[in-house]
Amino acid sequence: MRKSMIIAALCLWAGAAAGDVAQDRAGRLDSLYEQLRGADPEDVQQIESEIEKIELRSGSPAMDFLYQRGTRALQGGDLRVAVLHFTALIDLAPDFAQAYDGRAVAYFQQKEYGLAVADIRRALALNPRDYAALAGLGRIFEETGNPARALQAYRLAQAIHPYLDTVNEAVTRLDAALGGLDL
Secondary structure, eight states: OHHHHHHHHHHHHHHHHHHHHHHHHHHHHHHHHHHHHTOOGGGHHHHHHHHHHHHTOOSOHHHHHHHHHHHHHHHTTOHHHHHHHHHHHHHHOTTOHHHHHHHHHHHHHTTOHHHHHHHHHHHHHHOTTOHHHHHHHHHHHHHTTOHHHHHHHHHHHHHHOTTOHHHHHHHHHHHHHTTSOOO
């Protein structure tokens, strides 16, 4: 009886500790994203780095290893292997937004735009502040001949991260091309 009570108490404590970690993580991200919007340009890289440190951790060393393998394959140009690693990661950790984002990049590089958009949508459902995913969505829309939707995606990315040069240039370019159309 006493042993089962101790086990139950440990399980409750572990669950509460995990909840505290998630709450701390969310609070830290909220603070960093707020800082990013109003940052001095010289502080942007540091804030981006802090955001990435938090968002690129799945919470499991094994899942983080799979993510790293997928990223290395992507960087090495082995897109098929990158998709396999990110897919395995998604199967094991379906709530890890960066796995979808990584696979979307691999699909994009293979010109599998429909698959890339589907993964970006899932990544954004899990992390609506993923400015890189929004920028990627803008690029896909631009490459597939939909400048109005591209501009919308870029503006959303810009609202989260106002210092992305490629996004700012795209907004300026598309805004001029669309005649200042306010979407």
